[in-house]
Amino acid sequence: MTEDTKIYGLRAIIEAIEAGKDIEKVYLQKELEGDLFKELESLIKSKRISSSYVPEIKIEKLSKGRNHQGAVAKVAPISFQDFEITINRIIKDIESPIFLMLDQISDTRNFGAIVRTAECTGVSAIIISKTGSAPITADAVKTSAGAIFNIPICKVDHIKDAIYYLQSCDVKIVAATEKTDNTIYDVPLTGSHALIMGSEGRGINPSVLKIVDYKAKLPLLGKIESLNVSVATGAFLYEAIRQRQ
The missing domain is CATH 3.30.1330.30 (Ribosomal protein L30/S12)
Known part of the structure; x- marks a missing residue:
């Protein structure tokens, strides 16, 4: 590239x-x-x-x-898709889709790695905000191993507005956050869902957490208090696959 x-x-x-x-x-x-x-x-x-x-x-x-x-x-090396048109098409064509929402993931390589995992786990579309998100550069394309060309990516003005729209389409919103007692294994992921992952530094915006349907965390058994966001995304998405099988 x-x-x-x-x-x-x-x-x-x-x-x-x-x-x-x-x-x-x-x-x-x-x-x-x-x-x-x-x-x-x-x-x-x-x-x-x-x-x-x-x-x-x-x-x-x-x-x-x-x-x-x-x-x-x-x-951008890719063309972003219209959010509402993309969501409506996917909901019409796919039973129980999984969407991935990224709340200002700012590291380009993290973004590329997340896209690669999302493509491998059958995510139907990725939704990012127009401001605060990592630029889609040659590094992002390389880290995604080309997956970035195989999955629709939508840019929205506000993540909250996208959440409200998805909820109006009967899509449940799951936030990955440590601010809960529920682990990912306690949350149902078998229907139409959108998973939200927060930024590397502050996580998911508190105002966003107030409007989600579920909050879930990964159990951490070591001394380090958090995982890299791309690794955490993979753990959440593969738990969704496990539940659906």
Whole structure:
């Protein structure tokens, strides 16, 4: 896999966003001014695209001598699927699907490893938030062993809104969290379910935990208090498979 596809220049990035390109992140040069720059800023905000303000030296490094006008965008190597259309199609076509929701998993390689496990365990779709999630880079594609091209990935504005929509479709929501007395072995996973995994640092957002149907944890018998999120995801998904067999 070559380096991520990039778009250089203010006008080019604006046109790409307006054309519906899946932009992973936009890097903007600090203290840049002008009407075109403000137009891009406004568009980034309205479309909830991840962005960072960086020094000129960082922009120069990203652009490698190309005319950048103070802005460089990274384009995702995959096309994201429409959330509602994807969910409706899957629920119609598949009996008791499993969905995977990632609440701001920020490490690219963790994300790739999770996608690989999800594909191997028959997850029907992965749902991530537009902000705070790991960018889908060449590392993510490599770590997923290509699985990232075989499973629908949907980006949503808010994880909570996605949960409410899934619940309206009779999909039960299971949160992987240590803030419960129930282990994964106490929770039924035989119907239509969506599993939520939290970020590496803070776990699942407390406001999200308030609206889920079930909370479950993995028993930890050693001295270390947590597992890597990709490993934990695998344990949860294979327990779902065990229950369904």
